[in-house]
Amino acid sequence: MVTDALLNNQNDEIKTQDNSGYPMQRFSVAPMLDWTDRHCRYFHRLLSDNALLYTEMVTTGAIIHGKGDFLTFNEEENPVALQLGGSNPVDLAHCAKLAQERGYDEINLNVGCPSDRVQNGRFGACLMGEADLVALCVSSMREVVDIPVTVKTRIGIDEQDSYQFLVDFIGTVNEKSGCDNFTVHARKAWLKGLSPKENREIPPLDYPRVYQLKRDFPNIIMAINGGIKTFDEMEEHLKHMDGVMVGREAYQNPYLMAEVDQRLFGSSKPIIKRREAAEAMFPYIERQLANGSKLGHITRHMLGLFQGIPGGRQWRRYISENAHKPGSGIEVVQRALEKISNDLDV
Template sequence: MTINYADKLISIAPMLDWTDRHCRYFHRLLTHKSVLYTEMVTTGAIIHGKMDFLQFNAAEQPVVLQLGGSDPAAMADCTVRAADRGYREVNINVGCPSDRVQNGSFGACLMAQPETVAACVKAMKAASPNTVVSVKTRLGIDEHDSDEYLQAFLEPVIDAGCEHFTLHARNAWLKGLSPKQNRDIPPLRYDRVYRMKQRYPELHISINGGIKTVDEIKHHLEYVDGVMIGREAYQNPLLLTQFDGLFGEQHELNIEHVLEEMISYTDAHVLTGGRPWHVLRHMIGLFQGGPGAKKWRQVLSQQGPTAVDARSVIEAAYGEVIQARLHFAEKVADFANEADVS
């Protein structure tokens, strides 16, 4: 089957405490085409908080704001604010199962309240007609595990005007499982996501959950419109450099350039009163699976939290990677020479 990847999307999932603006800037250096998401921000934080929760770097675009809330008026207010700041899409969180989120009456518990989500979509679209309003949801909650339950949630939201959905291909258990367990224990049901695309061909449907390789991405894109990558993108950032090739853009990685860009970015952050660790912590997995990965992690983890500048830490860590690569190359050469002799 021939796939027109130009019509597809690859995105990096919103992950609380992970995909902040520093992480997103780093990820954008590794992939030009993928869509980035903010970590979930609540309506209360945006409207009443003292910090600027809508801040992002223009280089991050395309970037989507993920919004947590259930009050249509507040959701509409935040959508207007987001549009004024340059966000082109706002995503409603209907997937997070944590107790804190449930107590705030948003996240996965909203699957039991499709009329509330529909009211939010309608209000958001009315307030900001040019902003894409999307929904990220689980397939069901607790024992509600069927196509029919998911459809009963989707259809009122579709009727309200939502055309873009990301389906995390697991149920969420609101009682009995922690958020971490909810990422692994409920079984993946990719087939249900595929069936939703078949049932609603007019919708743009992306799939999320347990996807780790480009081959897996290609497989899913035979059935849906987009693929969202979560923890693997964060823990193995070099995976991101393979994504642009799916869109016909070859991404020739120059790792030294990436490191210099991150040093400059971190220096600018420090000048505004920030700490290097705010940025460096997102780079720990950069060389995952390759020579020197362990040393890189050790240097960043040990020196990063107390560092006063990024260059000294990054250069020390990358020096360890270079040494490990040289040692690995020597071992490969020795093995090849032994094979030739035998």
């Protein structure tokens, strides 16, 4: 497990770096609702030892009052961060403490989601307008845990989108809570008039603004998020930032992650093949099926594994058409693999 190799900071208090001295956020996969569940994260961990993985956003209400166990994750996923949604400092502190006890490596406060449902709960991107409250929430969590408490935010909301507004927000949260670790989505959020999907696409990206933010706060660990798809882009961002967070591209084209350790963390281990990654999922799938999970809930995260490879569309189609059938099992994935020629070294 990667977690055992993580180094403590100079004060020996909070893990902030991997075993190469890089910040844990050097490469991370964004928290994505309905996507980055525990099955997805297990699959992604097979592709990269070093990537920091995030849960979907989980609300404090779900953890405290929900009927299910919203903190469940596989031990193999570490390093993994829990993203919390909420604005009640007491509830957030309670959930953060539970998460640390369960073995999470980081707690992240969502200050970036623009959906109406999130706004109605007074959390997500609307909190950018309440920097003092965000600081109180973060400080309340930091008082009860020893793991990093971080914030994921946008560069602005609605008409509050000046650079000075962003500087004031980061400065207030940092000064009043001690938070020194932010991930910044390089788009503003429109709280009214745009759907969450549109908020990921319509507001223009402003990478230079985030670079400037890092220059103005050199002592804060800062990762950049939004529209990042290639290693060339990641390496350019890393000239200015401490880390990059990749969202949809890592999910839709997961094999991108197979080179993360080598390209961004200096690893010399062999790059896993696509076929090897698929076969490495077999024991996990069988265990999960035996515990009552549905095949389709696991394999949906693997559909993009052979993107761009001859037979990749047939792989995707076969799983999509068969994984949700009653009684479907590991044989569906095995037969889907047969759509990829054994003559291909992939």
